[in-house]
Amino acid sequence: xxxxxxxxxxxxxxxxxxxxxxxxxxxxxxxxxxxxxxxxxxxxxxxxxxxxxxxxxxxxxxxxxxxxxxxxxxxxxxxxxxxxxxxxxxxxxxxxxxxxxxxxxxxxxxxxxx
Amino acid sequence: xxxxxxxxxxxxxxxxxxxxxxxxxxxxxxxxxxxxxxxxxxxxxxxxxxxxxxxxxxxxxxxxxxxxxxxxxxxxxxxxxxxxxxxxxxxxxxxxxxxxxxxxxxxxxxxxx
Numbered sequence: 222x223x224x225x226x227x228x229x230x231x232x233x234x235x236x237x238x239x240x241x242x243x244x245x246x247x248x249x250x251x252x253x254x255x256x257x258x259x260x261x262x263x264x265x266x267x268x269x270x271x272x273x274x275x276x277x278x279x280x281x282x283x284x285x286x287x288x289x290x291x292x293x294x295x296x297x298x299x300x301x302x303x304x305x306x307x308x309x310x311x312x313x314x315x316x317x318x319x320x321x322x323x324x325x326x327x328x329x330x331x332x333x334x335x
Numbered sequence: 336x337x338x339x340x341x342x343x344x345x346x347x348x349x350x351x352x353x354x355x356x357x358x359x360x361x362x363x364x365x366x367x368x369x370x371x372x373x374x375x376x377x378x379x380x381x382x383x384x385x386x387x388x389x390x391x392x393x394x395x396x397x398x399x400x401x402x403x404x405x406x407x408x409x410x411x412x413x414x415x416x417x418x419x420x421x422x423x424x425x426x427x428x429x430x431x432x433x434x435x436x437x438x439x440x441x442x443x444x445x446x447x448x
Binding site (some may be wrong): 252304 | 378
């Protein structure tokens, strides 16, 4: 296992289009997190899964955002009707119950909405 | 919203010098972590200090934590050009039930060769 994988690395989309990102966590990690990072800022929490259950969502996660982790393994983050303000780096991280503080981050998906 | 502020926002030093970055936070924490991010990349975990610890070392890194002042510092000794990156502190308040990290706004470190 080579760590947390995110796909795609970059996505350019037109305003109003829908986009979906994928995150594959470390296989034995049951906790999965999504963060958003805008230029020059630190990451901001979006949502958290423990296994397949989505246990926490930030107020940043508007109705246009939805995240799933159907089998408790990979996760998807979908943004509907994208807006220019959605342009950011979307980061995924995972950890496990045995090492809850050992977060591993993926390299992120850079979204540009034009 | 972001938990804390980091100071300075940007730091430029010469190779071999020490770099000190400070982080302040607002709420009670279980632990505080420092991460490094190279431009356009993901975050790499550097070091974790628990709320009952005051100082921790890892290689050229030294982290202090003052819970009474709600502040932490990261010292990188004998800096190298390869240390050029952004550094973020992140607080974990999982004792309160919150399961996510709250990041500061980061310090951008430039180490001149």
